[in-house]
Amino acid sequence: MQSQAKVQASPIQETLAFKAFFLSFLTLIFLTVQAAMALAKPESLAPLAEKISPSVVNITTSTVIEGRTGPQGIVPEGSPFEDFFRDFQDRNNRGDGNRPRRSSALGSGFVISEDGYVVTNNHVIDGADEITIEFFSGEELQAKVIGTDPNTDIALLKVEAETPLPFVSFGDSDAARVGDWVIAMGNPLGQGFSVSAGIVSARNRALSGTYDDYIQTDAAINRGNSGGPLFNMDGDVIGVNTAILSPNGGSIGIGFSMASNVVTRVVDQLKEFGETRRGWLGVRIQDVTDDVADAMGLENAAGALITDVPDGPAKEAGLETGDVILSFDGVDVADTRGLVRQVGNSPVGATVRVTVLREGKSQTIKVVLGRREDADGASSSPAQEQETPAPQSKTVLGLTLAPLTDDLRSELGVEANMAGLAVTEVDETSEAFEKGLRAGDIITEAGQQKVTNIAELEARVDAAKEAGRKSLLMLVRRAGDPRFVALTLSD
Numbered sequence: 001m002q003s004q005a006k007v008q009a010s011p012i013q014e015t016l017a018f019k020a021f022f023l024s025f026l027t028l029i030f031l032t033v034q035a036a037m038a039l040a041k042p043e044s045l046a047p048l049a050e051k052i053s054p055s056v057v058n059i060t061t062s063t064v065i066e067g068r069t070g071p072q073g074i075v076p077e078g079s080p081f082e083d084f085f086r087d088f089q090d091r092n093n094r095g096d097g098n099r100p101r102r103s104s105a106l107g108s109g110f111v112i113s114e115d116g117y118v119v120t121n122n123h124v125i126d127g128a129d130e131i132t133i134e135f136f137s138g139e140e141l142q143a144k145v146i147g148t149d150p151n152t153d154i155a156l157l158k159v160e161a162e163t164p165l166p167f168v169s170f171g172d173s174d175a176a177r178v179g180d181w182v183i184a185m186g187n188p189l190g191q192g193f194s195v196s197a198g199i200v201s202a203r204n205r206a207l208s209g210t211y212d213d214y215i216q217t218d219a220a221i222n223r224g225n226s227g228g229p230l231f232n233m234d235g236d237v238i239g240v241n242t243a244i245l246s247p248n249g250g251s252i253g254i255g256f257s258m259a260s261n262v263v264t265r266v267v268d269q270l271k272e273f274g275e276t277r278r279g280w281l282g283v284r285i286q287d288v289t290d291d292v293a294d295a296m297g298l299e300n301a302a303g304a305l306i307t308d309v310p311d312g313p314a315k316e317a318g319l320e321t322g323d324v325i326l327s328f329d330g331v332d333v334a335d336t337r338g339l340v341r342q343v344g345n346s347p348v349g350a351t352v353r354v355t356v357l358r359e360g361k362s363q364t365i366k367v368v369l370g371r372r373e374d375a376d377g378a379s380s381s382p383a384q385e386q387e388t389p390a391p392q393s394k395t396v397l398g399l400t401l402a403p404l405t406d407d408l409r410s411e412l413g414v415e416a417n418m419a420g421l422a423v424t425e426v427d428e429t430s431e432a433f434e435k436g437l438r439a440g441d442i443i444t445e446a447g448q449q450k451v452t453n454i455a456e457l458e459a460r461v462d463a464a465k466e467a468g469r470k471s472l473l474m475l476v477r478r479a480g481d482p483r484f485v486a487l488t489l490s491d
Contacts, residue, residue, distance in 0.1 A: 055110055059143075060134065108228030116141075126155075173259035182217055186226075200216070215239045215257045216255070242256055278373065402421065440478065
């Protein structure tokens with residue numbers, strides 16, 4: 001009986017033994033894979049730094065500035081201490097304070113072709129009389145400016161070398177993810193060829209420019225890093241180091257690099273034309289906010305609302321004030337920033353399809369784009385006079401309004417042909433005051449229809465209430481700049 005019991009127990013023991021062996025085998029495989037991964041991982045960034053260093057350059061600029069005649073930069077003009085500091089400077093300058101002197105500045109850059117094209121920031125070389133490029137080898141060459149773009153703060157330089165230069169290539173900045181490792185290299189605080197590492201902290205940052213698309217990084221960037229490259233781990237340039245956010249002038253881990261996909265378009269145009277050539281639609285726009293969407297009866301707060309259509313491509317094509325641009329060249333428009341960038345990136349002279357929402361209906365209009373740079377200096381056509389009824393004031397939605405007359409136009413400094421209602425007073429407890437309306441503003445449209453007198457405005461208010469709208473959309477102009485404002489309708 002005992003022998004039979006042992007025989008019956010052996011299969012269980014064998015199963016347990018097999019499981020133990022299998023678990024041990026899996027553990028061994030896991031440890032082996034981990035060890036292999038550890039060996040495959042680079043121990044440092046030194047190989048990458050050695051690869052990219054020859055293509056990164058230090059930039060020194062020299063500028064002649066006029067001599068100082070007073071204590072500028074020390075005390076404000078007119079200060080009671082001005083005479084004291086002038087005497088102090090005169091003693092230090094020993095009579096040479098009025099002589100022109102040469103000022104130097106430092107920056108960074110990188111070579112993008114073997115024939116000597118160098119990319120840097122516009123502010124690094126702006127106004128410079130001489131530009132000296134120092135290479136990693138210690139060689140120095142004089143550079144000339146091929147072209148600049150203040151809008152993106154990019155400049156393209158050229159040096160003449162006897163032999164082909166080592167260079168780096170641009171990568172796809174759109175492929176960079178938050179958390180990816182990056183390397184910044186440049187000339188921080190004049191130290192020269194300094195490397196710092198970090199990660200991509202954020203994408204698509206906007207600072208102050210129209211075409212901004214910055215990569216935010218915590219890689220150390222300081223003064224002198226401007227114009228230097230931001231590399232991914234493949235050694236491709238995905239950004240140009242441009243600015244830092246800092247209360248003390250030093251790196252606190254918030255740096256900004258202009259995305260390479262913006263830079264490459266600018267560089268290509270500077271290389272071909274010596275200047276930028278951006279597409280121009282010719283409209284003034286604002287974002288569609290929730291209250292504006294409600295006032296217009298839109299389901300979603302998206303798109304770009306046209307506030308004005310001056311002479312230009314859009315006007316010639318038939319776009320109108322109050323149209324909401326839903327898509328441009330087949331791409332949905334989320335907001336004004338996206339539309340401005342897309343238009344700017346489009347070729348001059350291209351025919352594009354612009355889909356707009358007008359009076360509740362969608363329609364597509366073909367527009368031939370102009371050139372942004374040509375439009376900046378264009379002037380508006382001369383205005384013609386237009387008669388208006390006698391002034392009659394009334395308060396509507398917290399606004400005291402009066403029709404525009406010649407006297408009011410002259411007082412407010414508006415065009416002679418402008419028609420609408422002048423805001424003479426704003427109730428400080430009203431929603432209109434909270435949304436920024438002030439005396440001197442001019443209302444030219446209400447409910448996306450022109451208004452020239454108070455009766456027309458009241459008719460727009462009644463029509464909006466009958467349609468079940470909670471607010472009324474009004475086009476307000478101040479100093480010539482238009483914007484839409486939605487005001488809540490009272491019961």
